[in-house]
Amino acid sequence: MTAQHATQPAGAVSVPMENALGGENYLNHGRGLWSWLTTLDHKRIGIMYLVSILAAFLLGGVFALLLRTELLTPQQTIMKPDTYNQMFTLHGAVMIFLFIIPGIPAALGNFVLPLMLGAKDVAFPRLNLASYYLWVTGALFALVSIITGAVDTGWTFYTPYSTTTSTSVISMVFGAFILGFSSIFTGLNFVVTIHKMRPPGMTWFRMPLFLWGLYGTAIIQILATPVLGITLLLIIAERLLGVGIFDPALGGDPVLFQHFFWFYSHPAVYIMILPAMGVISELMATFSRKRIFGYAAIAGSSIAIAVISFLVWGHHMFVSGQSNLAGMIFSFLTFLVAIPSAIKVFNWTATMYKGSVWLATPMLYALSFLFLFGIGGLTGLFLGALATDVHLHDTYFVVAHFHYVMFGGTVMGFLGGLHYWWPKMSGRMYSERWGRIAALLIFVGFNVTFFAQFVMGSQGMPRRYYNYLPEFTPYHVISTVGSYLLGLGFLIVLVYLIHSLVKGQPAPANPWGGATLEWQTSSPPPHDNFSREPVVDDPYDVERWRWDEALGGYRRQEQPASA
Amino acid sequence: MSQTTPHDPHLAHHFPDAGTQFEAGKLGMWIFLATEILLFGGLFCAYAVYRANHPEIFIYAHQFLDKVLGGINTAVLIVSSLTMAWAVRAAQLGHQRALVRLLAATIALGFVFLGIKYVEYEHKWKEGLLPGKRFTHQAAAPPAAAAPADPDPAPVAAAGDSSVIAPAARGPAGLASPSTASQEKAHKVPRNVQIFFGIYFSMTGLHAIHVIAGMITLLWILRRAARGEFGPRYFTPVDLAGLYWHLVDLIWIYLFPLLYLIH
Numbered sequence: 001m002t003a004q005h006a007t008q009p010a011g012a013v014s015v016p017m018e019n020a021l022g023g024e025n026y027l028n029h030g031r032g033l034w035s036w037l038t039t040l041d042h043k044r045i046g047i048m049y050l051v052s053i054l055a056a057f058l059l060g061g062v063f064a065l066l067l068r069t070e071l072l073t074p075q076q077t078i079m080k081p082d083t084y085n086q087m088f089t090l091h092g093a094v095m096i097f098l099f100i101i102p103g104i105p106a107a108l109g110n111f112v113l114p115l116m117l118g119a120k121d122v123a124f125p126r127l128n129l130a131s132y133y134l135w136v137t138g139a140l141f142a143l144v145s146i147i148t149g150a151v152d153t154g155w156t157f158y159t160p161y162s163t164t165t166s167t168s169v170i171s172m173v174f175g176a177f178i179l180g181f182s183s184i185f186t187g188l189n190f191v192v193t194i195h196k197m198r199p200p201g202m203t204w205f206r207m208p209l210f211l212w213g214l215y216g217t218a219i220i221q222i223l224a225t226p227v228l229g230i231t232l233l234l235i236i237a238e239r240l241l242g243v244g245i246f247d248p249a250l251g252g253d254p255v256l257f258q259h260f261f262w263f264y265s266h267p268a269v270y271i272m273i274l275p276a277m278g279v280i281s282e283l284m285a286t287f288s289r290k291r292i293f294g295y296a297a298i299a300g301s302s303i304a305i306a307v308i309s310f311l312v313w314g315h316h317m318f319v320s321g322q323s324n325l326a327g328m329i330f331s332f333l334t335f336l337v338a339i340p341s342a343i344k345v346f347n348w349t350a351t352m353y354k355g356s357v358w359l360a361t362p363m364l365y366a367l368s369f370l371f372l373f374g375i376g377g378l379t380g381l382f383l384g385a386l387a388t389d390v391h392l393h394d395t396y397f398v399v400a401h402f403h404y405v406m407f408g409g410t411v412m413g414f415l416g417g418l419h420y421w422w423p424k425m426s427g428r429m430y431s432e433r434w435g436r437i438a439a440l441l442i443f444v445g446f447n448v449t450f451f452a453q454f455v456m457g458s459q460g461m462p463r464r465y466y467n468y469l470p471e472f473t474p475y476h477v478i479s480t481v482g483s484y485l486l487g488l489g490f491l492i493v494l495v496y497l498i499h500s501l502v503k504g505q506p507a508p509a510n511p512w513g514g515a516t517l518e519w520q521t522s523s524p525p526p527h528d529n530f531s532r533e534p535v536v537d538d539p540y541d542v543e544r545w546r547w548d549e550a551l552g553g554y555r556r557q558e559q560p561a562s563a
Numbered sequence: 564m565s566q567t568t569p570h571d572p573h574l575a576h577h578f579p580d581a582g583t584q585f586e587a588g589k590l591g592m593w594i595f596l597a598t599e600i601l602l603f604g605g606l607f608c609a610y611a612v613y614r615a616n617h618p619e620i621f622i623y624a625h626q627f628l629d630k631v632l633g634g635i636n637t638a639v640l641i642v643s644s645l646t647m648a649w650a651v652r653a654a655q656l657g658h659q660r661a662l663v664r665l666l667a668a669t670i671a672l673g674f675v676f677l678g679i680k681y682v683e684y685e686h687k688w689k690e691g692l693l694p695g696k697r698f699t700h701q702a703a704a705p706p707a708a709a710a711p712a713d714p715d716p717a718p719v720a721a722a723g724d725s726s727v728i729a730p731a732a733r734g735p736a737g738l739a740s741p742s743t744a745s746q747e748k749a750h751k752v753p754r755n756v757q758i759f760f761g762i763y764f765s766m767t768g769l770h771a772i773h774v775i776a777g778m779i780t781l782l783w784i785l786r787r788a789a790r791g792e793f794g795p796r797y798f799t800p801v802d803l804a805g806l807y808w809h810l811v812d813l814i815w816i817y818l819f820p821l822l823y824l825i826h
Contacts, residue, residue, distance in 0.1 A: 120577035123587045188594045196587040197577075226598045230605035234765065243761040244695025245609055251620075251755025252695075256612060260605055 019506040020522035021427040029527040040125035041527065045132050046111030047425065050418075052135065053107055056098035061490065063091035068449075068483040071476045074468050081466045085152035086167065088464060092155030093172060097179045098139055100410055101268065104275035105221075106135070106186050108417045109214050111425060113190060115518035115525065116208050118199040118534045123192040127185050134182035141175030144168070154464065156265070159246040159257040163238045170236055177232045180225045183271070187221030190214050201536040205296060208516045208539040212299040213278020216306035220267045220274070224310070228264035231257065255320055262313035270309040272406055273373075274302055276413025277344055280366050283416050284348045286514040287363035288355030291540045294347035301340035308337050318389045327386055334384035341377050345370065360512070361435030365416030368443045372408025376401055379454065394464075397457025400450045408446060415442070415493070422497065423511050427524040428504030434496040441489035448482025508553025513545040519554070573797045585799055592803045596810045599773070603814055606766050610821060613758055623752065624759035625825040627692050627700075629683060633823040636679045640812045643672035651805045654798035659791060662801070666785040669808065673778040680771055687760070694764045698757035763822055770818060773811045780804050 026043045030036075036044055067087050070077045079087065110128065114121050122128050145151055145168045153162040153169060162169050194215050198207070235257075237243045244250030246257045285292040292298065314322060314330030348370060357363065379401045382388045392398060423429055456475035461468060468476065510519040518525075520534040535556075548555040571581055578584040614621050650665035691699030784804045787793065793801055 114577075123577075124591060125575075125577070127591075184598055188591055188598075191594060192587050192591045195590060196583055222594055222598055223601060226601035227605050230602050230769075233769075234605075234609075237765060238695075241694065242696035243765060244757055245761050245765070247695065250695045250761075251617075251758045252761070253612070256609060260608075 018522055019427055019508060020524055020526065021506055023522075024526050025427065025522065025524040026527050027427070027524055038129075040121070040129055042110050042114050042122050042125065042128060043425075043525065043529075045128050046107055046109075048132055049102060049110060049135070050107040050425075052132075052139070053099050053103050056094055056139065057103075060091055060095035060099055061487065063087055063094065065483055065487050067091060068480040070466075071468075072480050073476075074470060074473065082152065084466045085464075086150035089151045089154050090146060093151065093176070094142065096155055096268075096272075097176050098135075098142065100272045100406060101179070101183055102135060102186070103272075103410065103414050104279065104417060105190070105214055105217055105271075106131070106182075108279070108414070108421060109190065109210075109217075109275060110186070112421060112518055113193060113211065113214060114197075115424075115521065115529055116211055116516050116539075117193065117197055117202065118517045118530065118536060119193065119197045120528050122189045123196060124189050128189055131182045131185035131189070134178050134185065138175040138177075138179035138182060141171045141178060145172035145175065156261060157232075157235060158261075159235065159238070159254045160248065162235060163247065170239055173232045173235050177229055177236075180229050180232070183221050184225045187218035187225075190218040191222065194218075199534075199536050205299065206536075206539060207299075209281035209292065209295070209298055209302075210275075210278035210516075212302045213275045213281070216302040217271050217274045217278075219303075219306050220271050220309060224264045224267040224271075227260060228268075231260040231264065234260075255317070255322070258317050258320055259313070262316045263310075266313040266316065267306075267309040269406065270305055272410045273413075274305060276369070276410040276417075277302065279413045279417035279420070280348060280369050281344075282514065282516065283362050283366040283420060284351045285540045285542055286420075286512050287358045287360060287366065288352045289358065289513065289542055290351060290355035291542065292347070293350035293353075294343070295540065297343050298347050301343040304340040305337065308333065308340070312337060315384055315389075318386055319393050331384055331386050335381065338377065338381060341373075345374060345377075359436075361430075361432060361439055362416045362420040362512070364436060364439040364443075365412045365419065368439065368446075369409060369412040369416065372404050372412060372443075372446065376404030376406075376408050379404065392457065394462055395457035396453040396461045396463055399463050400453035400457055403450045403453075407450070415439075420512065420514075421518070422500070423507030424518060424523050424525070426501055426504070427507055428500045429507050429511065430500035430504055431496045434492060438489050438492040438496070441485060441492065445482050445485030445487075445489050449479050449486055450482070452476075452478040452482065508551060510545065510554040513542055513547070513554040515539055515542045515545055519545075520556075571796075573799075581796075588799050588803060589806075592806050596806060599810055600814075603766070603769065606762070606769065607817075607821075610762050610766070613762065617753070617755065617758070619753040620756055620759050621825050624756045624763075625823060627687070627690070628763070628823045629686070630823050632679050632683050633819050636676050637815065637819045639672050639676050639679070640815050643669050643676070644809055644812045646672065647805045647808045651798065651801050654788070654793045654801040655795055657794045659788075659794075662788050662793065663785065666781055666788055666801075670778050670781050670785065673774055673781070676774060677771065680767070692760055693757070694761035695757050698760060700756070766818055766822065770811070770814055773814070777804075777808050777811045780807060 026041055029041070030039070036048065039045065039048075066078070067084070070079050070084055070087070110122070148171065149166070149168045151157075151162075151165075151167050151169055151172045153165060153167070157169065157173060162173075194207070194211060234243065234245055238246055242250075245252045246254050248254060281292060281298055312330060312334045314326055315334045318327050318331075348366075359367075379397070383392055383398060383401060419430070419435060452475045456472050456479075457463075459472070461472045461475070507523040509522050511523075512519075516539045517534045517536065521530045544557050545554040546557055547553075574581050574584060578587070646665045646668045650662055650669060653659075653661040653665055687693065691697075691701070693699070781804055784800055787800065
């Protein structure tokens with residue numbers, strides 16, 4: 001296959017197939033809570049991130065269920081209007097800043113990225129740990145805000161309301177500022193690691209596509225997040241010192257805030273979706289038992305999305321009073337995003353064509369991603385078009401579109417990746433049967449919840465409203481029932497994943513037949529990641545990996561399957 | 564640099580050799596500097612937007628800034644960049660005493676900068692030249708206007724210079740026609756001067772925070788240098804701290820003309 005491979009004597013390519021739970025692995029490398037809290041091991045930091053962001057996800061999910069319950073009926077159901085305003089703000093802020101932005105890169109990416117590179121760690125392990133503690137600090141500030149008078153501005157913190165409301169904006173905004181630094185440091189670490197620590201033989205175009213996704217994400221994290229940082233600082237300065245830059249009464253311009261905010265927060269949605277797309281690329285190849293179709297196109301489209309993402313922020317502001325010319329340019333650029341997105345979707349579909357598709361739990365999430373991201377992406381075009389946006393702006397159509405992309409896209413990708421790498425992280429297999437049931441339930445529950453929102457949005461139901469006209473009641477009831485199904489689905493996932501940690505079957509080194517390097521080490525990996533140097537070659541030569549009954553996992557064939 | 568020393572105490576276990584480690588550190592620092600530029604970028608952008616929309620505010624208000632003190636501070640920072648670059652060279656050559664002295668000189672120049680900045684801030688504070696709602700300055704004419712050589716320092720009378728976008732909070736036309744005299748005065752003292760000071764204090768304040776952060780970093784480097792930790796084999800921290808210090812200087816090089824030297 002490669003020069004590397006040719007130099008290996010026959011039979012020397014031996015990959016540890018064993019499960020390492022009984023032996024030396026990163027989980028038992030140091031003992032006690034202190035060894036975790038002070039660890040520099042990217043795998044442990046990834047696990048700490050995972051636990052933390054899942055806690056945030058739970059919190060944000062509870063907020064969501066409370067919101068949906070309130071919306072069961074017009075008028076008051078379970079909470080007062082002010083509480084409702086705080087609740088949707090906290091749902092948005094917690095889900096976005098604490099869960100979905102760090103979700104895939106900091107939790108899954110941290111664990112997998114050095115393994116995929118055959119490296120021992122990320123370039124700056126201490127910075128990695130620091131970024132975790134920054135996340136914790138930011139989360140604490142968010143909690144302080146929740147306790148001392150939760151924000152009610154919406155997660156967008158639009159001025160002048162955010163500079164005048166009496167709720168504790170400052171601690172939430174400062175929390176988001178700190179979380180931004182956490183995100184920047186993760187991105188910085190990943191860029192340097194990918195540039196400087198690829199093993200000999202792994203050129204840019206022989207990198208797994210997950211790494212391309214993380215690389216594109218990291219570029220956005222580095223270039224967009226500082227602008228959010230200064231914007232949030234200016235809100236704080238406005239509230240504390242009355243600087244007036246966004247205050248029209250003092251000659252300032254509140255629309256400038258919107259420009260600043262969306263200059264970050266639009267690219268930020270690609271911080272959320274790009275790594276999920278990277279996960280999907282891995283899942284599609286592995287579970288179709290077939291080489292990924294259009295490798296270079298998928299890799300290039302990640303970078304294209306990252307670049308275009310900086311040029312479309314104005315499409316959030318079509319009705320803000322920006323000039324018609326700006327509106328038209330932003331609308332045109334927004335349509336351009338559809339091109340690289342569609343390139344990915346078509347290539348994934350082509351990967352499945354004539355493959356032997358294995359409907360394991362991760363693949364079910366990958367297929368969900370394909371359907372839901374397809375719907376979410378196409379409805380984005382309705383909103384990117386100037387005329388239709390005037391009708392749909394600030395309705396539930398936007399809410400549904402956003403959730404189809406972020407939940408149907410990113411969260412499905414996250415769940416797929418979580419299930420895919422779970423055996424590698426924990427050394428145990430989860431219940432495949434319950435995995436599939438939960439995946440199905442989440443898919444159905446998701447569509448029931450959010451498709452109803454597309455319909456009511458197109459009929460004019462505004463977002464963020466506490467009260468609504470009785471004609472919207474059926475849609476709200478359907479949506480709320482769907483959200484309970486979703487909640488049940490996640491509860492099942494939580495139960496069987498925790499159960500697997502105790503009672504799960506020991507996982508083989510390669511339970512799925514993936515060809516990237518993380519499958520060439522034991523499950524869970526040792527402290528230094530590889531007890532033997534992994535063989536660097538084609539990351540998508542999955543057909544070379546064959547099921548070995550005696551091993552209970554996949555074994556790498558000496559000769560390429562095509563030979 | 565690419566030479567691997569077998570027992571290099573500074574080589575982390577996950578790097579193959581010291582050269583890779585040095586390059587990784589350097590790349591990481593450059594990326595961090597990029598994020599710093601973007602952090603300031605938001606303020607530069609706000610500056611550009613308000614100056615384009617309301618040039619008269621900037622032309623009027625900048626005259627309250629002291630060009631001499633600003634100029635001295637610019638010189639101070641440029642010299643501190645020289646001592647910093649020299650310190651890096653001294654570390655590379657293993658000139659231990661020179662390294663310590665040059666780092667100390669750089670930190671001292673940082674103090675000089677902050678001292679002068681304090682004098683400027685205090686003056687603004689006393690005059691009520693403060694941002695936003697704290698702006699209380701009442702003077703009809705800036706100090707420079709008193710100079711006979713420049714009797715009318717606000718050239719906004721030229722129609723082409725003023726904005727097409729009306730200043731905020733202007734009453735609807737025709738309700739009450741303002742007298743010619745008050746119009747004259749409006750030309751001299753434009754509305755919303757506090758916006759300039761909002762931008763001035765935000766930019767220079769954020770910059771001052773960066774100067775302080777740079778000085779703390781350099782103190783830490785100085786401490787390590789005094790212990791003799793750096794030499795031709797290992798000088799990465801000195802190099803990276805130097806890069807950061809140069810960036811802080813560079814931002815001031817842009818702030819000075821943009822805020823003090825407006826025509």
